[in-house]
Amino acid sequence: MSRTHHERPPLTLLYTPADRPDRVAKALAGDADVVLVDLEDAVAPARKEGARAEAVRLLSRVDRPVQVRLNHPDTPWHTGDVAALAELPAHVGVRVPKVETADQVSALAARLPGRDLHLLIESALGVEHAFDLAEAAPTVASIALGEADLRSDLRVSTDTGLTWARGRVVVAARAAALPPPVMSAYPHVRDLEGLASSCAAGRDLGFCGRTAIHPAQLPVIREAFLPSAGEVDRAREVVRKVTDAELAGVGAIALADGTFLDRAMLDQARAVLALAATA
Template structure:
């Protein structure tokens, strides 16, 4: 199966938006109990999650509140009552112990930790390998910007690369990018996605359905990339059948294992 590229947030205290998100073209729906929900609405939001996600037929994750909040335990109890296919998104993770505590409370459920602080970035690999239930590693860049005191993307470059490397070292899928806040600036979103793709991200979270098509287009391979990937795979297949060891493309580029794996990833995305 092709990897998911679009992830759409919906605030759990707005059941109408959750329903629209579930009917959207997003590959994964992220139902939010955390930042998007005011303290006075937390209980109602949790009740909505139990009602709307009692049976789901598409990939869904629920973002719960941090263990330091008074809502965390009730959030975990609500997620525990949902189908096992519903993953749990963990905000502001700074230690492996936080992961292990959730894994113990929600056994056999996919965990998706978010790193949102300098300490979390420093411990990225420890967090990524804290439990076999971890299915992805991600960044929460709004809080990270505040913690680092940076105002633009340049200040996040090292942290982004650190999380990408940690995910790869932990044998996880490439991380997805954080949401782009300006829902009207689709050109800026596309440019930002291209820069993130060049770093090694695959896919992005969205805060509005209008962003989904732009995100998908930015992370899908171009026709040129698809053609080159097909040439790589065809050359390898033909050389293997002929018993040839050294393989080169028409432009003279010699192939190695990494290039072949990358070509197969491109074709998987294209399909």
């Protein structure tokens, strides 16, 4: 059973390596809706312990949206990462890489009670289990794809090979009453036109927002996912028409262009207005 989310969703999520405290501090003071402090792929093995200590130091009093990406349970750093996160403010979320089974999620949720878990699905097995992962614990706050690893696992090199997996995770999130997934980071930091085009394709599939690996990507992502002025005007018209019709006891409702309306369109219109409120 699903419910509707009309909260202001985060559109821009910026990754920063935990072993670069200067970059983390700059990101925390920047414009990203969420700062993602990475203990995993962005940090070399020899620097893991120091990176964790820096993350704790920088985030112990943070008062803005932040998530920390942990190392996988199969690594020697996972236990220390979890222990460190348990000491951080409760609003600091956990970005969980390479999730494949509901048991992995429920075990982590038990060790970090009350803390939001943001799951990254990065393998074919994870994609197959997407809905079960989304419902594995009450503290699962989102699911998304980690597309670099997923491309390797699926042995695909173009976006075409990811189309089914992308649709699968969008459907699983919706079925589990979670917000729409954010897109995986676009790796070509200088190709802003390609980023905009990729975001538009993701938006058509049902994604909302995107992770970034460079601050220059943030304005492009935000613009791509914010509704246009025309979309906002139409959404307001839908809300007004349906509300007026309900008050008047009228069943059939149509816009000026002849489009007939129903409750599902009202829900979508409210989602558009919630997005517009992030501008």
